Amino acid sequence: MATYSTNEFKGGLKIMLDGDPCSIIENEFVKPGKGQAFNRVKIRNLKTGRVIERTFKSGESVEAADVVETDMQYLYSDGEFWHFMHPDTYEQLAAGESAVADAVKWLKEQDVCLVTLWNGVPISVTPPNFVNLAIAETDPGVRGDTSGGGGKPATLETGAVVRVPLFVNTGEVIKVDTRTGEYVGRA
Amino acid sequence: MRLRARLLGRIRAFFAQQDVLEVDTPLLSRFAATDPALDSFRTQYLGPGAPGGLQLYLQTSPEFFMKRLLAAGSGPIYQVGHVFRNGEYGGRHNPEFMMLEWYRPGLGHHALMDEIDALLAFTLQGIRDYQPARRVAYRDWFQDHTGLDPWSSDVPALRDFVERNVGAVPVGMDETRPSPWLDLVVTHWIEPRISDPALFVFDFPPAQAALARLREDPVPVAERFELYFDGIELANGFHELGDAAEQRSRCEADNRLRERSGLPAIPLDEYLLAALAHGLPDSSGVALGFDRLVMLAADLRQISAALPFSLQRV
Numbered sequence: 250m251a252t253y254s255t256n257e258f259k260g261g262l263k264i265m266l267d268g269d270p271c272s273i274i275e276n277e278f279v280k281p282g283k284g285q286a287f288n289r290v291k292i293r294n295l296k297t298g299r300v301i302e303r304t305f306k307s308g309e310s311v312e313a314a315d316v317v318e319t320d321m322q323y324l325y326s327d328g329e330f331w332h333f334m335h336p337d338t339y340e341q342l343a344a345g346e347s348a349v350a351d352a353v354k355w356l357k358e359q360d361v362c363l364v365t366l367w368n369g370v371p372i373s374v375t376p377p378n379f380v381n382l383a384i385a386e387t388d389p390g391v392r393g394d395t396s397g398g399g400g401k402p403a404t405l406e407t408g409a410v411v412r413v414p415l416f417v418n419t420g421e422v423i424k425v426d427t428r429t430g431e432y433v434g435r436a
Numbered sequence: 437m438r439l440r441a442r443l444l445g446r447i448r449a450f451f452a453q454q455d456v457l458e459v460d461t462p463l464l465s466r467f468a469a470t471d472p473a474l475d476s477f478r479t480q481y482l483g484p485g486a487p488g489g490l491q492l493y494l495q496t497s498p499e500f501f502m503k504r505l506l507a508a509g510s511g512p513i514y515q516v517g518h519v520f521r522n523g524e525y526g527g528r529h530n531p532e533f534m535m536l537e538w539y540r541p542g543l544g545h546h547a548l549m550d551e552i553d554a555l556l557a558f559t560l561q562g563i564r565d566y567q568p569a570r571r572v573a574y575r576d577w578f579q580d581h582t583g584l585d586p587w588s589s590d591v592p593a594l595r596d597f598v599e600r601n602v603g604a605v606p607v608g609m610d611e612t613r614p615s616p617w618l619d620l621v622v623t624h625w626i627e628p629r630i631s632d633p634a635l636f637v638f639d640f641p642p643a644q645a646a647l648a649r650l651r652e653d654p655v656p657v658a659e660r661f662e663l664y665f666d667g668i669e670l671a672n673g674f675h676e677l678g679d680a681a682e683q684r685s686r687c688e689a690d691n692r693l694r695e696r697s698g699l700p701a702i703p704l705d706e707y708l709l710a711a712l713a714h715g716l717p718d719s720s721g722v723a724l725g726f727d728r729l730v731m732l733a734a735d736l737r738q739i740s741a742a743l744p745f746s747l748q749r750v
């Protein structure tokens with residue numbers, strides 16, 4: 250079992266905590282001049298995405314998490330699993346609902362996503378920062394309105410709902426920022 | 437760099453005014469601090485005078501040498517110099533840093549706190565505001581924040597407080613003594629809640645006496661203090677222990693603790709013990725982290741920004 254000592258702690262290091270794989274966000278060395286040294290660490294649980302704080306006694310070791318982040322192409326969903334392919338090796342992996350989670354509404358076939366693997370199994374999927382998606386349904390545009398002020402909801406081909414300007418119509422392809430869920434422009 | 441030079445100049449001017457003598461003691465010694473919380477760098481001298489090699493330690497503070505000067509009748513002395521602590525690196529730590537340390541024969545620890553207030557007001561004049569620090573006894577401070585008495589709380593009580601308020605307890609904590617648990621509560625619960633710009637915490641639990649004198653009050657308290665500036669530990673001082681036998685037994689106890697924690701034992705400084713046996717004038721002394729002072733004066737978030745070259749760049 251691989252371990253890391255607190256001296257190896259730094260942002261991005263993947264460790265096991267309470268049975269879950271986690272990523273260190275921030276590591277702070279805390280030591281009174283005449284006392285016990287600690288590492289106070291901010292950690293993201295890679296399965297739930299939750300951020301917690303945890304303190305380690307300096308010099309202790311923790312189990313390393315076998316976590317790999319890799320770019321993979323999204324292929325299709327069979328309803329139960331979402332299938333991804335490694336673009337170089339053509340190796341395919343299936344991600345379950347808990348791994349895909351909120352990313353599901355941005356997943357378009359052929360798009361390349363960042364897939365986090367723990368012991369070779371996908372535990373989370375991050376969509377590209379920007380995706381181009383067709384509008385499946387929105388209210389008809391208002392003639393002459395090009396300001397983009399106000400806006401209206403539009404349902405995209407993947408099921409996501411975003412606010413779009415009034416002049417954008419069903420069938421058009423738009424660019425969306427997946428981190429904020431905001432309309433960026435026409436694609 | 438300019439600010440460092442300016443602060444150093446003012447510190448020297450302050451002590452010249454007060455008639456405190458600047459001294460300059462060795463960085464390398466056959467001996468080192470026995471404190472289990474300090475890890476001294478070790479090196480070897482090889483050459484004339486030591487054909488078999490001589491193990492030397494880089495000093496974690498100039499304390500032992502300065503006490504030998506005091507015992508020899510130096511009168512009040514100060515020193516600004518580099519000190520070394522292995523294993524300490526982070527936002528507020530660098531393994532090599534600069535320390536201002538001074539000793540005042542004839543002063544108790546409260547009188548020395550007055551002088552620290554005066555030094556900081558003088559040094560920071562026109563750079564940032566400094567008002568004399570509020571003073572609070574460690575016991576009251578701890579009790580106000582936690583409801584627990586640091587003198588009588590045992591490990592289970594402290595563990596319970598940590599679990600309820602701070603979070604999961606770190607693995608590997610020493611279950612046999614409360615001292616590391618007090619440190620855990622202070623660093624993780626109390627320090628982040630310090631609201632005074634400057635705060636002296638004085639009279640520590642005897643287990644955290646380090647090299648401070650004990651006083652019966654009516655329970656024993658260690659005449660030690662810490663200065664927090666902007667919530668950051670800036671200085672640590674003692675009404676200095678002068679009893680050679682007591683010093684020897686504390687060093688031996690330190691070495692037993694070191695052994696239990698798998699740390700190498702440190703040879704006892706027989707020169708220091710002889711000097712104490714000869715007689716250390718009743719003195720108070722304090723060590724102040726100069727780089728942290730620069731950090732606070734310039735409102736820097738990281739100590740590396742206050743250093744010309746931090747660990748990553750040497």
